[in-house]
Amino acid sequence: MKVIKKIMNNKIFKTTFKIIEYILFICMFLYLGFIIIQKISNNSSIMGYRMFTVATGSMKPVYEIGDVLVVEETEFSNLKVGDDVTYIGAKDDFKDKIVTHRIININNNEITTQGVANTAADPVINYDQIYGKVVYKLTLITFISNLVRNQYGFFFLVFSPLVIIVFMEIVDIFDNKKEKQDEI
Numbered sequence: 001m002k003v004i005k006k007i008m009n010n011k012i013f014k015t016t017f018k019i020i021e022y023i024l025f026i027c028m029f030l031y032l033g034f035i036i037i038q039k040i041s042n043n044s045s046i047m048g049y050r051m052f053t054v055a056t057g058s059m060k061p062v063y064e065i066g067d068v069l070v071v072e073e074t075e076f077s078n079l080k081v082g083d084d085v086t087y088i089g090a091k092d093d094f095k096d097k098i099v100t101h102r103i104i105n106i107n108n109n110e111i112t113t114q115g116v117a118n119t120a121a122d123p124v125i126n127y128d129q130i131y132g133k134v135v136y137k138l139t140l141i142t143f144i145s146n147l148v149r150n151q152y153g154f155f156f157l158v159f160s161p162l163v164i165i166v167f168m169e170i171v172d173i174f175d176n177k178k179e180k181q182d183e184i
Contacts, residue, residue: 031141048073050131052086052098058115068142071132081106084134091123
């Protein structure tokens with residue numbers, strides 16, 4: 001118990017732990033806030049950006065299932081063949097599904113996309129169906145998201161740190177009580 005107390009009272013440990021705690025809290029808070037606002041507003045953009053999670057393997061090996069992507073609204077004139085775009089499907093099996101695929105052809109206002117791993121092109125879409133162009137894959141958020149979905153990852157990434165934080169708070173409470181009693 002003295003070793004744990006000594007480690008917990010170490011100034012460097014406390015400072016490092018607090019910094020890591022704040023960074024993780026801010027990242028997760030921003031990510032969750034972004035997702036909640038996006039869900040409430042029916043996938044409206046926030047400052048021109050949206051986040052989506054890859055649900056299928058149609059874009060392997062570029063994007064894996066579970067990857068978190070940042071999509072930026074972009075003008076039609078800025079789209080080109082080879083760009084990865086996210087859009088809302090309107091026809092056939094794609095109806096009302098959010099899809100992220102690569103542009104393979106642009107003809108006037110009609111855009112043809114296809115998943116990298118797919119052999120057939122998607123139904124033609126119009127520019128007004130496009131949410132935006134994929135600009136970034138959030139590797140750290142993807143990693144954390146995938147870990148939290150796994151029971152072992154949840155235990156080590158969420159449950160264990162929570163228990164440690166609660167334990168440290170309880171130790172602080174008892175230390176404060178002891179200090180007050182010693183003063184009296």
